[in-house]
Amino acid sequence: MGVGISRWRLTGSVAAAGGVGTLAAQGLGRVSDLHRPDAARKWIDPHGIDTLAHEVRAALELAGGQGLVAVNVMVAISHFEELVRAAVQAGAHAIVSGAGLPMDLPGTVGDADVALIPIVSSARALRSICRYWEIEYGRRPDAVVVEGPKAGGHLGYKEEQLDDPAFQLEAILPQVAEIAATFGGFPVIAAGGVWDHHDAARLAQHGADAVQLGTRFVATDECDVHPHYKELMVRATAEDLVVLRTPVGMPGRVLRTPLIERFLAQDFDRFKCHFRCLSVCDAPKVSYCIADHLIAAAEGDPDGFYFAGTNAVRVERIESVAAVLDAVDPRA
Ligand SMILES: Cc1cc2nc3c(=O)[nH]c(=O)nc-3n(C[C@H](O)[C@H](O)[C@H](O)COP(=O)(O)O)c2cc1C
Numbered sequence: 001m002g003v004g005i006s007r008w009r010l011t012g013s014v015a016a017a018g019g020v021g022t023l024a025a026q027g028l029g030r031v032s033d034l035h036r037p038d039a040a041r042k043w044i045d046p047h048g049i050d051t052l053a054h055e056v057r058a059a060l061e062l063a064g065g066q067g068l069v070a071v072n073v074m075v076a077i078s079h080f081e082e083l084v085r086a087a088v089q090a091g092a093h094a095i096v097s098g099a100g101l102p103m104d105l106p107g108t109v110g111d112a113d114v115a116l117i118p119i120v121s122s123a124r125a126l127r128s129i130c131r132y133w134e135i136e137y138g139r140r141p142d143a144v145v146v147e148g149p150k151a152g153g154h155l156g157y158k159e160e161q162l163d164d165p166a167f168q169l170e171a172i173l174p175q176v177a178e179i180a181a182t183f184g185g186f187p188v189i190a191a192g193g194v195w196d197h198h199d200a201a202r203l204a205q206h207g208a209d210a211v212q213l214g215t216r217f218v219a220t221d222e223c224d225v226h227p228h229y230k231e232l233m234v235r236a237t238a239e240d241l242v243v244l245r246t247p248v249g250m251p252g253r254v255l256r257t258p259l260i261e262r263f264l265a266q267d268f269d270r271f272k273c274h275f276r277c278l279s280v281c282d283a284p285k286v287s288y289c290i291a292d293h294l295i296a297a298a299e300g301d302p303d304g305f306y307f308a309g310t311n312a313v314r315v316e317r318i319e320s321v322a323a324v325l326d327a328v329d330p331r332a
Contacts (some may be wrong), residue, residue, distance in 0.1 A: 014217050028048030152307045213324065233308060
């Protein structure tokens with residue numbers, strides 16, 4: 001979870017407890033500006049490439065050889081290849097990539113021993129990736145994340161599809177599982193709206209081999225975001241969840257704040273593009289800088305963009321990573 005939410009401590013803690021912790025690569029250079037207020041730094045590492053390597057190593061150390069440390073790099077990020085290579089060199093076990101189709105990911109990692117996990121919202125997207133990877137690189141995904149419309153952050157759906165039964169995980173999973181089986185049978189990981197082992201068991205019946213959680217991990221002791229973010233999650237009600245289009249070109253689900261109210265009323269501030277962090281963002285044409293507002297949220301600024309999934313309404317307290325993992329584990 002970017003920007004600055006799934007950092008080394010949350011990632012390493014999930015891995016240490018036996019899970020797959022996923023570190024978000026986007027915007028780390030700018031997050032570190034705020035955590036380490038040293039003005040020169042932003043000119044040294046604006047795209048967070050060195051910071052990412054540092055965070056991956058810290059997560060691996062905390063994991064202590066348990067679980068796996070994955071890195072999420074969005075295809076829409078302008079320094080995608082450099083970030084992927086930095087993560088691999090630092091020892092990441094897997095690269096998880098969505099917000100676009102990661103067509104050339106196998107070429108970027110070459111012969112490195114790292115698992116490649118695309119994120120998709122449809123069977124069609126997975127089929128395109130599998131066909132292309134097989135023809136161009138002789139490689140298949142090591143797993144796939146299927147993100148349904150209840151997830152937090154950017155959503156790979158049109159707004160009118162979000163509540164449509166045909167686009168819910170239960171409908172999409174069997175189709176994705178069929179493609180995964182056709183291309184060698186790799187694990188299918190369901191994400192979006194998973195709260196506990198009841199959800200995991202239900203999704204398993206539709207073809208999921210594993211589940212991924214986002215929102216519930218924001219409100220953990222180990223998550224590095226400002227306490228205000230966690231408090232907003234605890235207080236959130238259904239009326240607080242808003243979907244709006246972001247400069248990434250996709251709908252994003254966020255918590256309602258005064259800033260979001262203003263944006264919904266088409267009242268935007270002037271802004272300056274610092275680093276062109278998104279290859280898909282055309283600063284003169286978009287209404288606001290998403291990176292600025294995501295970083296503001298991680299820092300607890302009321303003017304932040306607080307990404308959250310529909311499960312935010314179920315968050316009642318701040319808990320430990322171990323408690324979240326126990327809740328999704330049917331054996332616990
Ligand atoms: C605060 C937040 C930030 C997120 N940021 C990213 C991101 O940077 N990249 C990404 O691929 N997915 C991102 N996601 C999606 C999550 O990785 C995950 O798939 C999804 O939230 C799972 O659904 P859940 O939140 O209902 O558990 C984000 C989700 C949240 C809640």
